[in-house]
Amino acid sequence: MAIYAAIRQAEKSSIGVILGRGTTTTIMEYDPQELEARWRERWSETGRYEADPDADADDATFVTVPYPYPSGGMHIGHARTYTVPDVYARYRRQQGDNVLFPIAWHVTGTPIIGAVERLKKREEKQLSVLTDTYNVPEETLPDLETPMGWARYFIEEHYKKGMQSLGLSVDWRREFTTNNERYSKFIEWQYRTLHERGRLEKGLHPVKFCTNEEQPVTTHDLLEGETAEFQEYTLVRFGWDRDGDDIVVPMATLRPETVHGVTNAYIDPEATYVVAEVDGETWFVSEYAAAKLEYQAHDVDVLETVEGAELVGKTVENPVTGDDVLVLPASFVDADNATGVVMSVPAHSPDDYVALQEAKADTDYLESFGIDPADVADIEPIPILDIDSEDGTYGEIPAQSAVENDGIESSGDPALEKATKNLYNKEFHAGRLKEFYGEYAGELVEEVRDDFKADGIEAGQFDVMQEFSEEVVCRCGGDVVVAEQDTWFLSYDDEDWKRIAHDVADGLDAIPDNTRDEYHHTIDWLNGWPCIRNYGLGTRLPWDDQFVIEPLSDSTIYMAYYTIAHRLQEIPTEELTQDFFDTLFYGPDAADEVDDRALDLREEWDYWYPVDYRFSGNDLITNHLTFYQFHHGELFDEAQWPQGIVIMGMGLLEGQKMSSSKGHVVLPGEAIDEYGADTVRFFLLNSAEPWQDYDWRDDLVGSVSDQLERFWNRAQDIISDPGPDEKPELETIDRWLLSKLQDTVRDVTTAMDESETRSASQAAFYNFEEDLRWYRRRTELDRPAAKWTLRTVLETRLRLLAPFIPFMTNELHEQLTGTPAEDAPWPEPDDAFEDETVELEERQVERLTEDVRDIIDVTDSDPETIRVYVAADWKRDVFETVVENGDNVGAIMGQVMQNPDLREKGNAVNDLVQDLVDQTRGRDETTLRAQLELDETATYERAADFLAREFDADVVVFAEDDPDITDPADRASKAIPFRPAIHLE
RNA sequence: GCGAGGGUAGCUAAGUCAGGAAAAAGCGGCGGACUCAAGAUCCGCUCCCGUAGGGGUCCGUGGGUUCAAAUCCCUCCCCUCGCACCA
Known part of the structure; x- marks a missing residue:
């Protein structure tokens, strides 16, 4: 039986053919699984991609990609992320460079901890992702119940297997995780150094804080309000004389400049409010607000709990204008939001305008609170700005115009919300403040709001309070509020640091080139970045070990760590001191005590650094990639700054976003089992340029697979009957094809230099297939000259395609010449075969046909x-x-x-x-x-x-x-x- | 709102930077060859009209510059992504 199977196998994989000259040879059938396995083994056994410094190589080239975050499995989108740099690395190797392409694993922060927690609770959604989407065997689940167990599983079973199956030319000796003691020593060195250089600052920072669990939470931990934004309200400190006591009634607004237009205030008479001591003053706010203020670094001591009605009918004093305004009752006031007391600006807020109309009309309601309706009837809107506009959409009182133009009758009208939003927008961008604004008179709101607010705070008229734009609820069910926490910031807001980062961005080969502007923009826009968290995996802050350095902050210069990661293993962790890394990165003069081992490592660091190209997703432009530039600019000399960044687009699956929770993913392992790694690679690299979004479509992948198989079969025909060794007399059509080949070599090389993998593979494969189709149609193929031509063409194309489909091209090139394609030099255009006239002649024949x-x-x-x-x-x-x-x-x-x-x-x-x-x-x-x-x-x-x-x-x-x-x-x-x-x- | 990218055949798209025959390539569809058949492969065709290689229309919209505009400039409309402390 076994023998029978072996014979069947042999029949399947080789077909005897009778050649014209009467000899018999064998043609190999395309079996990607078999041949790819063979090459993987060969690469691994020979350590083909282990790169060490080598004085003989033309040039050291260092390419990197952000290390994967193994909080889940690898899908086909990740596969492309890592294949793009691989193709570039392979191209540079054929160009004669010594190329280093390393990988490591980002195991920092909270996502993995959260995932483990959800697994331990056996949450259904989590179990489904693990067992259905990522095929984790039931009996393996217990191994995933620790963060490192989880990470290890996905690293080994998904990422590493996937990357090796894809044939990534990675130097595996250098892999590490960021939750590793030696890596931590490196990060500690980085943060001590930044601290010494004054790039870290202590300060308060708003965080999402669960009031139930009494701890900060991340977006992943939320049940509701994932899209909630922090909003900083201005609190206008109205004054209330309560039986001789001076009480501050802070009213929250997002439009502090409207303070001159306040005509009255509103409060919910039925909600619970407190009189509380806040930082030594007496404040009147909602009960809920008092609790929030305490989270926001205020000293709060509740003295008395009262109903909102207490303030109704009283007058409070506007701190800016000195005017007294009446507080009216209103059920629309939300005591849960901000302070629970709001000021009314009826001239500029359609909401307030309608509310005032309704209040005036409901005299019974006012009287029930002891308010004289005549006092309310006297309230008139106070316009405080003019709107630049050619048409007469808005009159003297814009809110009134808005309400009347839209035919809004009552506060229940859904159009009111839209009218309010429109007017707010219009007033922000085109509203000019009236003359009583002094130095701000005539200015656009957009231009002066922040200054006006700062002045008010300075003058003791305003305070601030943080609030979410929508309700936020934790997974545990607890309310989430904005808390102000002590933290350390990376001072990306320092002007001199920004200047350095701009220099880095200017010196960079930014691909595509419009991304350079995005880096500059991000550098300008960044504020201080809180770089530590209360909990999570990773490195502790060296001088305060209750904090851990967060993921985006422990991954800014780790490319330097790759250069020495494998050799650091020989050095005991405790000897990796500040002096050690100072010596390593800054040389012997920078350290008090020079460690010779560090000096030795310094040579390798020097050899590889800087990073020639970093390939990364476009979503990281506004954080990681810009941080990368900040930190390199600060910590290293210009010669070590990043040389280039290539941005990569996002992947879709059959036109839809991939989603592991919905099971809408393709795993690389499955795709490779079905089609082979070369097909997967070729599809991923050829369907779009790296920076463009691409779409994994099964029918297209299947077609790539057919195309490659056809390529293989044609190559086998040539290999089995290669024609004469010496160049025979060529016909015009042969010279035409060879001339086209030179054009192709030039096109592919130009494209590869720009990381244009689509153009390059398109030219090397599909476009040249067109030329071959014409050639085959046009001439007799069993001429010796045709055989010689086809063989020459095949050999060159195999080298051009080697970065994309390394398995197949290595195999074929070795069959043809005895050397794998990757070990053959990158082709150069040969002048002897370039012939413009022959190309034109053929173009004429084609046209005539x-x-x-x-x-x-x-x-x-x-x-x-x-x-x-x-x-x-x-x-x-x-x-x-x-x-x-x-x-x-x-x-x-x-x-x-x-x-x-x-x-x-x-x-x-x-x-x-x-x-x-x-x-x-x-x-x-x-x-x-x-x-x-x-x-x-x-x-x-x-x-x-x-x-x-x-x-x-x-x-x-x-x-x-x-x-x-x-x-x-x-x-x-x-x-x-x-x-x-x-x-x- | 701000920032970035985009709108070209039934679909995915190239061409735009450097203006000069619009539509490369792939997918899908139609027809033919081969085959008992299917698949694969090979050859045509695939905006409209056409009994001589032709003519017409055409690159989101509307203008402008030019001998000439998908391409440069301006207006407007629509789509995607990011706007943070999260990888």
Whole structure:
């Protein structure tokens, strides 16, 4: 049975063929699984991609990609992220560089901890992701119940396996995780150094804080409000004289500049409020607000709990204008939001305008609180700004105009919210403050709001309070509030640090080049970044171990760590001191005690650094990639700054976003099992340029698989019958194909230098397949010259394609030449084979073929004879004149008409010149020169056999002025240069 | 709102930076060859009209510059992503 199976296998993988010269050889069938496994093993056994400093190599090239975060499995989107740098690395290797492409694992922060917690609780959604999406065996689940167990599983079973299956040319000796003691020593060095250099600052920072669990929470921990934003409210400190006590009534607003337009205030009479001591003052706020203020670093001591009604009907004093305003009752006030007391600006807020109208109307309600309706009736909107606008949409009181224009009748009208939003927007961008704003009079709100607010705070009129834009609830069910916490910031807001970062960005090869502006923009926009957390995996802050350095902050210069990671293992952790790393990165003069081992490592660091290209997703531009530039700028000399960054786009799956929780993912392992790694790689690299979004579509991947198999089979035909070793006499068509090959080499190289993997693979594969198709159709393939040509072409293409499909190309190139493609040098264009004229000749034959086919199709005929008429010599002379004079028709005519023979032909010449000018306009000089070289008659005569075969007809070529011409339909005179006349019969 | 990218055939898209025959390539569809058949492969066709290689329309919208605009400039409309302390 076993023997039978072996024979079957042998039959399957090799097919005996009888060759023309009577010898038998074997052709291998394309079996990606078998051949890829073989190459993987070979790479691993020989340590093919382990890169060490080497003085003989042309150049050291260091490419990196952000290390994966193994909080879940690897999907096909990740596969592309890591394959793009691999293709570049392989390209540089063939160019003769010594290339380092390392990888490590980011195991820092909270996501993995959260995931483990959800697993331990056996949450259904979590179990489904693990067992259904990522195929984790049931019995393995307990191994995942610790953070490192979890990480280890996905590293080993997903990422590493996936990367190795894909054939990534990674130096695996250098892998590490960030939750590792030696790495921590490195990060400690980094943060001590930043601290010494004054790049860390202590301060308060708003965080999402669960009031139930009494701890900060991340977006992942939320049940509701994932999209909630922090909003900083201005608190306008109104004053209330409560039986002789001065009490502050802070009213929250997002539009502090409207303080001059306040006519009254609102409070919810039925909600619970408190009188509390806040930082030594007495405040009146909602009960809920008092609790929040305490979280926001205020000392709060509740003295008395009262109903909102307590303040109703009282007057409070506007701290800016000194005016007294009346507090009205209103059920629409939300005591849960901000302070629970709001000021009313009816001239500029449609909400307030409608509320005031309704309050005036409901006299019974006012009287029930002891308020005289006449006092309310007297309240009039106070306009405080004018809106720049050409039309008269808004009158003196914009809120009134908005309400009336939209026909809003009551506060229940849904249009009110929209009107409010529109007006707020309009007033923000086009509102100019009135004259009583002093130094801000006439200014746009947009320009001065922040300054106005700062002035108010300075003058003791305003305070601030943080609030969410929507309700936020923790997974545990607890309310989440904004808390102010002590923290350390990376001072990305320092102007001098920003300047350094700008310099880094300026010196960078940013691909695509519009990303450079995005880096500059991000650098300008960044504020201080809180770089520590209360909990999570990773490195503790060296001088305060209750804090841990957060993930984006422990991954800014780790590329340097790759250069020495494998050799650091030999050094005991406790010896990795500040001095050690100072010596390593800054040299012997920088340390008090110089460690020779550090000096030794310094050489390797020096050898590889800087990073030549970092490949990364476009979502990291606004954080990681910019931090990367800040930190390199600060910590290292200019020579070590990042040399280039290539941005990568996002992946879709059948037009939809991938989502592991919905199971809408393709795992690389499954795709590779089905199609083979070369197909997966080729699809990922060829379907879009790296920075463009791409779409994994099964039908397209299947088609790539077919294309590669066809390529393999054709290659096998050539390998089994390679033709002569010495170059035989070549025909024009052979020289044409070889000339096309040189164009292809040039195109692919140019594209690869720009990391344009799509253009490169498109040119090397599909575009050249077109040329081959024409070649096969055009000539006899069993000529020795054709065999030699096809073999030469195959060898060059295998090298061009080696970065993309390394398994197949290595195998074929080795079969053909004895050397794997990756060990062969990158092809260079060979002048000897470049021939513009031959390419043009062939273009003419192609056109003639198309024209004949066109005529046959349109006339639905089946000609016996095809007659081709080449333009007469005088027409060629005119063409020459056109080439010499460009598109100046007047000049051409002037010159042509000098010739009496031509003058005789009159209008015919005029028409011809017009045609030829149209034809040559915009053509480059080289092409035109080559056209002058071209012998049309000879070209068509050479192609006559081919045309005869194509159309199963006799083919005769005449010159237009041939005395022996056969021209039954009087066509010959229609010929113009490069556009022969045709007659079918 | 701010910042970035985009709108070209039934679909994915190239062409735009450096203006000069619009539509490369792939997918899908149609027809043919091969085959008992299917698949694979190979050859055509795939915006509209056409019994001679032609003509017409056309690059989100509307203008402008130019001998010439998908391409440069301006207006407007629509789509995607980011706007943070999270990888």
